[in-house]
Amino acid sequence: DQQxxxxxxxxxVQEGRISILNxxxxxxxxxxxxxxxxxxxxxxxxLISISSIKDKNEDGRFTVFLNKSxxxxxxxxxxxQPGDSAVYxxxxxxxxxxxxxxxxxxxxxxSVIP
Amino acid sequence: GAVVSxxxxxxxxxxxxxxxxxxxSLDFQATTMFWYRQFPKQSLMLMATSNEGSKATYEQGVExxxxxxxxxxxxxxxxxxxxxxPEDSSFYICSASRLAGNTDTQYFGPGTRLTVx
Numbered sequence: 001d002q003q004x005x006x007x008x009x010x011x012x013v014q015e016g017r018i019s020i021l022n023x024x025x026x027x028x029x030x031x032x033x034x035x036x037x038x039x040x041x042x043x044x045x046x047l048i049s050i051s052s053i054k055d056k057n058e059d060g061r062f063t064v065f066l067n068k069s070x071x072x073x074x075x076x077x078x079x080x081q082p083g084d085s086a087v088y089x090x091x092x093x094x095x096x097x098x099x100x101x102x103x104x105x106x107x108x109x110x111s112v113i114p
Numbered sequence: 115g116a117v118v119s120x121x122x123x124x125x126x127x128x129x130x131x132x133x134x135x136x137x138x139s140l141d142f143q144a145t146t147m148f149w150y151r152q153f154p155k156q157s158l159m160l161m162a163t164s165n166e167g168s169k170a171t172y173e174q175g176v177e178x179x180x181x182x183x184x185x186x187x188x189x190x191x192x193x194x195x196x197x198x199x200p201e202d203s204s205f206y207i208c209s210a211s212r213l214a215g216n217t218d219t220q221y222f223g224p225g226t227r228l229t230v231x
Contacts, residue, residue: 032218034220041205041225042225043118043120043207043208043209043222043223043224043225044222045222046116046219046222089158091220095218101148101160102148102220104158107157
């Protein structure tokens with residue numbers, strides 16, 4: 001049973017436009033969410049996170065939105081740049097669980113077309 | 115800040131040998147470190163959670179006698195793949211937990227590509 005789902009395995013966006021990556025979760029205990037960016041043969045790079053007490057967090061071109069009632073979060077990248085082409089993983093955790101283990105989605109491959 | 119290194123970045127070994135991979139948090143202390151494995155075109159699979167000074171907690175299906183984890187200090191965790199076989203060939207990634215206030219973020223190492231001949 002997949003607790004974190006990224007239903008779009010891939011996404012293509014024109015340079016300069018908005019990229020929207022979606023993530024759904026089923027475990028209502030999750031209260032901290034993160035997005036990671038990953039290039040092939042490299043470790044994931046932390047992008048942005050959001051706590052369940054917020055519904056939006058912004059950092060430069062990256063904004064994460066959280067809809068707790070729908071158990072849905074999304075990552076917006078505006079404007080998209082060719083260097084943003086990578087696989088994006090959504091991850092979730094339960095605070096106070098001690099180990100802060102992350103549960104990852106399967107990733108969405110973003111291709112930004114020049 | 116929040117830099118995690120892994121060494122080596124890639125290793126090729128013969129079947130039956132053991133390989134040690136090091137994971138270091140360079141600019142912060144990490145009470146908890148994690149070891150992941152990634153298969154081609156798949157997501158990260160958590161192998162084990164490592165807490166400094168205590169035994170690692172392994173995920174179901176991960177052989178603890180095969181994948182030995184030692185977390186000797188707040189900045190170093192090691193994964194030793196014992197008696198490696200070709201099916202152990204994979205991309206191994208570590209992460210270290212950095213606690214800031216009430217939130218915890220994992221920072222990942224660059225990964226180690228293991229090829230067992």
